[in-house]
Amino acid sequence: MTFESFVEAHTYLLWASFILAFILGAVVNKTNFCTMGAVSDLVNMGDYSRFRAWLLAIAVAMLGVIIFESAGLMSVDSAFPPYRASQIIWIENILGGLLFGIGMTLASGCGNKTLIRIGAGNLKSILVFIVIGIVAFYMINPFPDSDQTLYSVLFYNWVSPLAIDIDSMSDLGSLVNAEAAVTMRLIIGLVIAALLLFYIFKSADFRSGFDNILAGIVVGLVILAAWYISANISIDADGEAYDLSGYYEEWDMLSDDEEGKPMSGRTLNTQSFTFINPVGQTYGLVISGFNMAALSFGLLAVAGVILGSLFWALISKGFRIEWFANLKDFAMHFIGAILMGIGGTMALGCTIGQGITGISTLALGSFLTFFAILFGSALTMKIQYYKMLYEDASFLAALVTALVELRVLPKSMRKLEAL
Numbered sequence: 206m207t208f209e210s211f212v213e214a215h216t217y218l219l220w221a222s223f224i225l226a227f228i229l230g231a232v233v234n235k236t237n238f239c240t241m242g243a244v245s246d247l248v249n250m251g252d253y254s255r256f257r258a259w260l261l262a263i264a265v266a267m268l269g270v271i272i273f274e275s276a277g278l279m280s281v282d283s284a285f286p287p288y289r290a291s292q293i294i295w296i297e298n299i300l301g302g303l304l305f306g307i308g309m310t311l312a313s314g315c316g317n318k319t320l321i322r323i324g325a326g327n328l329k330s331i332l333v334f335i336v337i338g339i340v341a342f343y344m345i346n347p348f349p350d351s352d353q354t355l356y357s358v359l360f361y362n363w364v365s366p367l368a369i370d371i372d373s374m375s376d377l378g379s380l381v382n383a384e385a386a387v388t389m390r391l392i393i394g395l396v397i398a399a400l401l402l403f404y405i406f407k408s409a410d411f412r413s414g415f416d417n418i419l420a421g422i423v424v425g426l427v428i429l430a431a432w433y434i435s436a437n438i439s440i441d442a443d444g445e446a447y448d449l450s451g452y453y454e455e456w457d458m459l460s461d462d463e464e465g466k467p468m469s470g471r472t473l474n475t476q477s478f479t480f481i482n483p484v485g486q487t488y489g490l491v492i493s494g495f496n497m498a499a500l501s502f503g504l505l506a507v508a509g510v511i512l513g514s515l516f517w518a519l520i521s522k523g524f525r526i527e528w529f530a531n532l533k534d535f536a537m538h539f540i541g542a543i544l545m546g547i548g549g550t551m552a553l554g555c556t557i558g559q560g561i562t563g564i565s566t567l568a569l570g571s572f573l574t575f576f577a578i579l580f581g582s583a584l585t586m587k588i589q590y591y592k593m594l595y596e597d598a599s600f601l602a603a604l605v606t607a608l609v610e611l612r613v614l615p616k617s618m619r620k621l622e623a624l
């Protein structure tokens with residue numbers, strides 16, 4: 206996809222993001238695809254159907270990425286965010302994932318689900334959206350009249366030294382054999398995808414559930430399509446091809462003026478869907494006075510998901526206005542949004558951004574984040590369950606019992622019995 210000007214190429218990227226996100230929003234609303242709901246079904250009811258739908262989306266996206274890369278059709282090595290960076294930020298992946306998992310449980314859904322719920326009329330999710338946006342923005346951007354970010358104040362000094370620098374990229378293929386990374390990704394990815402597909406479709410209940418299969422396939426294909434499109438946009442500048450980020454770096458040499466130049470070049474890299482950083486970008490757009498130079502792939506993705514969800518809610522007559530049940534409900538959503546904003550930014554993504562998009566690159570950090578999100582969410586649900594059963598029980602007793610049920614602590618330490 207070669208264009209004659211940067212503006213044409215960038216406009217194409219933005220429209221592609223919006224259209225794909227619109228499809229994503231409509232299908233997710235229609236099928237009730239929800240990563241937090243998947244964990245809830247698994248933990249509280251022993252129902253793995255929506256969890257299998259999540260895994261199916263991972264398998265589809267992963268297969269597409271490794272096959273396209275091995276065929277030379279695209280590369281996600283220089284993606285935004287840098288999933289395959291040559292530094293393993295393991296503590297950020299784990300801690301950020303845990304915080305995000307806890308937060309999405311308190312706030313009734315992850316970043317993507319928040320957008321879906323806004324489109325369906327949930328006013329509670331608007332608060333969650335605003336809080337995530339402010340927190341995520343200041344995690345990576347300085348406070349007004351300051352050179353400090355929320356991340357630098359709370360985390361940088363003790364988290365940064367724990368990062369591990371390596372001599373290769375941090376995806377599984379590169380870690381096994383950096384000199385044959387593409388081949389190793391293909392082999393490893395095919396094995397993982399085959400195991401996932403066997404596990405997913407061995408369930409007769411899942412095979413008979415059209416919505417879950419539709420959700421897994423469409424979400425996975427939308428992630429793949431975004432990867433492919435963003436990786437294959439180029440600009441013909443006097444016979445020489447530049448990708449969007451490359452053109453941006455050489456702007457002064459290639460362009461006569463600043464017209465059409467985005468505020469940031471990093472959002473022009475090859476990318477697919479993630480939703481915490483883009484919600485933060487939305488806040489950035491607002492405080493910039495709606496400067497169109499702030500428009501990005503992520504911002505159009507946010508708009509697309511909300512409008513796609515609204516579209517399905519209207520045609521299915523599922524649009525419902527919801528508000529907080531009480532002050533406690535408000536507080537839980539507020540705290541959950543703060544944790545998602547912090548955790549999703551630290552971990553470089555959410556249940557979609559790391560749990561599907563990141564894992565499709567086979568990045569080690571994405572797997573760490575995925576499992577940390579699962580654990581954080583499951584632990585929170587267990588604690589909530591025991592606090593509901595035993596109103597007088599201490600938080601510590603509920604926590605210890607939850608850790609026993611998740612097989613982190615021995616059974617002898619159990620404090621509360623299930624009813």
